[in-house]
């Protein structure tokens with residue numbers, strides 16, 4: 332069993348990128364409507380570590396009539412699960428674990444008091460060292476719908492939604508098992524953000540259509556996306572020093588109207604901030620570690636990307652200016668949304684951002 336300390340170390344790597352973690356062995360080919368190269372690496376169900384970025388010690392689970400608890404019939408429908416003295420306590424009674432499963436098509440509502448999730452699937456809760464370990468199990472499509480509705484709106488152009496979902500699906504296929512043995516993925520940016528706050532029929536339709544579009548590069552499955560590239564995309568080799576097929580630097584002016592195309596922020600010059608800035612290269616530079624180091628101290632709304640054009644001291648503050656939002660690798664979401672608004676198809680969008688990859692539509 333992975334310790335919570337190990338889990339925290341993993342979660343400390345705040346960016347959706349691969350580190351070459353060993354994926355679980357691929358399951359036998361299953362009919363997902365995708366090419367065999369993609370479908371053979373897609374599971375039927377996904378397990379996700381929920382509330383992964385939060386130190387949850389108390390959880391309320393509200394289920395529908397017909398819910399099962401630990402495999403048996405459950406009549407309570409509302410359960411309070413807490414960590415007390417290092418032990419799991421379910422409805423006031425110590426327990427070794429707790430599994431709650433709604434009836435088919437039922438939904439569980441999970442609440443920490445401050446945050447809520449709605450899950451179309453079952454949940455298992457166990458005691459970690461300093462928090463509850465909460466794992467949700469759901470159909471692949473429900474997970475993908477949650478991931479898509481977190482990054483996009485149901486009112487976004489359909490072709491943008493389909494293109495983004497195809498990339499997010501590739502992330503599952505290539506990174507599943509990242510949190511083994513606890514779960515396949517987590518629900519924060521370490522893997523893919525998925526807030527499980529409910530999805531619209533339009534989002535579900537986009538996920539279903541994306542299943543028929545494969546995006547491959549030899550054995551590779553391009554899977555990265557960021558909010559805005561700021562004028563050109565980067566490759567994994569440029570920022571993570573990992574050679575992955577299917578990526579190239581793409582000139583993208585389609586995100587130029589974004590507020591994050593070029594940005595400037597002001598940061599208080601505290602001793603901690605000064606120490607980080609002293610170690611930074613001279614601008615302009617691209618450095619993902621700088622973004623993460625600064626973000627941990629100043630907040631991730633200060634250095635919006637890894638690309639810094641200017642860093643100036645002004646009195647007791649620093650002014651930091653850069654381009655793009657996120658790691659800038661792969662699909663640029665604001666650019667893709669704009670392309671879809673101008674009539675480009677999901678396939679066009681994928682071919683634009685991944686010109687070295689192969690995009691195919693399965694009939």
Ligand SMILES: [Zn+2]
Nearest residue numbers: 516517521522
């Ligand atoms: Zn993760």
Ligand SMILES: [Zn+2]
Nearest residue numbers: 583586663666
């Ligand atoms: Zn762009």
